[in-house]
Amino acid sequence: MEKTRIALEANNLWYRYSVSQQWVLKNINFFVKEGETVAIVGPFGCGKTTLFRVLTGIAEKVYGGELRGEIRIFGKPVSEYSSKELTRHIGILFQNPMLQFIEYVVEDDLYSFAEKYYSDHNYIERQIETVLDFFGIKKLRKKRVFELSGGELRKVAIAKLMMLKPRILLMDEPLLWLDQRGVESFLKLLNILKSLGLTIVISEHRVLPLIPFVDKIIIMDNGHISSIKDVKKVLEDSVKEREYVFQSNRITVGMNNILENYPLDRLVASKCMKDLCLENVWFKYSKRSPWVLREVNFSAKLGELVVILGDNGSGKTTLLKIISGMLKPTRGRVIILGYNPAKKKNEVYFVPQVHHVSFSEETVFDEVAKIVCSGKNKHRNCEETVIKILEQYGLVDKLYESPYNLSWGQQLLLNIVLAILSERRIILFDEPTTGLSYADKIAIARIIRRMGSLRILTTHDVDFAAMLKPSRLYMITGGKLYLIDVGAFIEKTIPIVKSAYELLKDILGEKLVGDIDVLDLA
Missing domain, CATH: 3.40.50.300 (P-loop containing nucleotide triphosphate hydrolases)
Incomplete structure (x- = not known):
């Protein structure tokens, strides 16, 4: 019996951004077998987004910083692959799929993308027809990109990636902004990708809809991997009363x-x-x-x-x-x-x-202070009041960080704090x-x-x-x-x-x- 290969492997990964002395990733070790579907989850600020950036090579290229440790693709260190080879091995779906389009019309964008890797125009045309047909998106070929829904954008973006026949797909928050119909459409697409034997790694906050489709869940906390769960084993150990949650291939009502x-x-x-x-x-x-x-x-x-x-x-x-x-x-x-x-x-x-x-404003402190320390809401001990407010809502450790660098959830929380402080009716x-x-x-x-x-x-x-x-x-x-x-x-x-x-x-x-x-x- 042939031994299952390791598709993606991280060994002793450490990473910190160029603007910080703090390590965001700390001694990360895990592997994903060929054909597995794995979800990476964790609370805001756990390092999940940074890990995704490191795995995709974005961290060093865009943010600089210091990376220690090793990433291997099918047993070979990433450093030994050329950029073109890596693109053929790994397809990346970004959190905002709109960033993956350069042309106005879907068909034109698919052609421009394929042209970077193939010189035979007839072959490119056949590839486009194949992915449009396989993913059921022929009706979208003449549509302008900005007319597509979030779910349609992701379908077309994945179809583009599949023209290169990658063996690994990395997806960053693929369910972001999707409503129930969009989620269900994506899950059908995920099932198709799994049937092709692809190795899939998904970074996602909305774990619930993914549970029937993933083999393992990697849980991160404070820059570490706190645990790795075998989903099937956990489900086997769950109490019987919860089985009805999976009825109709849905876990929550919609x-x-x-x-x-x-x-x-x-x-x-x-x-x-x-x-x-x-x-x-x-x-x-x-x-x-x-x-x-x-x-x-x-x-x-x-x-x-x-x-x-x-x-x-x-x-x-x-x-x-x-x-x-x-x-x-x-x-x-x-x-x-x-x-x-x-x-x-x-x-x-x-x-x-x-x-x-x-x-x-430049910092979280300044965002709160502009309300607390001015006008009718002005407090005598301004700085002390701001710190107390941020402590109350769990944002005090972000006091002097830029609000633009906060995680998505932290930005929402700050917005709610500002709404409360505004005393609007x-x-x-x-x-x-x-x-x-x-x-x-x-x-x-x-x-x-x-x-x-x-x-x-x-x-x-x-x-x-x-x-x-x-x-x-x-x-x-x-x-x-x-x-x-x-x-x-x-x-x-x-x-x-x-x-x-x-x-x-x-x-x-x-x-x-x-x-x-x-x-x-x-």
Whole structure:
């Protein structure tokens, strides 16, 4: 019987960035067998992203720094491969797949990419036809890249990589920004890639959907590998009650479940009696473009926590921008605290999906100090107050770091701290769980639930919506807003959320998934 080869191996890896004396990776050792699918997970700041950068060669090329130890590909040190040889062996899917495109049209981009490696134009044409057909993306060939959804971008990016017939695929956060449909589409693609015998290494925060597809999970903490779990063995040892979590190849409930199991009540226009009101709001971005929002009627009062569910492209972000005053409705009107949104902008705080666009200062301290140490919020002992606030939210060790260098979850947490300190009466959250680990979701849910403002939150994360236990729950689909029976939703969803949590805790441990009991979901 032929012995399984080691496809990827890391031996005694240490790495630190050029701007720091601290080692980010500390004595990393692991191997991945040929044909295995492995997930690398860990809390924010654990070194997971840095490890991915080191494995792909980006760390030294882009960030400089110091690297010790050795990486081997099929037994041969990486240093002995030419760049062209490495590209043939390893395909890399970046966190933002848009960075992997250079042409405007899909077909043109595939051709330009293949042209770098092959000189025979007929062969290139055949390769393009093969990958378009194999991955079921022929309908995308004439599309412009910016028209593609997140899931479609990843499909095309992987199809490009497969033209070089790599033996190893490295994927950085492939589920980032994907809604349920996008995740399901990616998982089907992952199954195809596994069937080809590829060795696949995935760095990901959203571990739950990947569990049925991975062989091992490498868990990182504070720059070390804390443990390596054999997923199949853990699942065999799990209690039988959790098996129903895997029904229908899904671990958590999703948007389709909402549509099928809950009655959706259209909201009709009524007299504005509350603190926030939208009356018969319609919106489109230009005269010739389709309607993004249609007949939206919505009202809320201060102190409520309102969640709006919807898939990507459903109009969630547009709705929040209209409430905030960033956009004006094409038809209808918006009233905030009795006035036009333009007159009440100082009462609304918008926490965007891309967190760093909110920052303007050089350090985390300065971001907090600009609120704490100025205007009506000015504190006498400014520096001491800032430090206490950052201690309260677990960011004190990032005091003098640039907010742009924080992890995704830390940037969100800083944004929420700034929102709380702003003392705005209405706070809007756009997809706050993007890129978060399960523990971070629990922590963020707890903070948002404790806030006293009117909180309006959009998400495609149904589990997170249940964790929040909102005052009211809506769904936006086809540009229209519908009310969902929040009591029935929570009653049906919480048991599934708890089971998924217990399963994750078995595999990853409580430190990585958090303590769901703090949310009092019973």
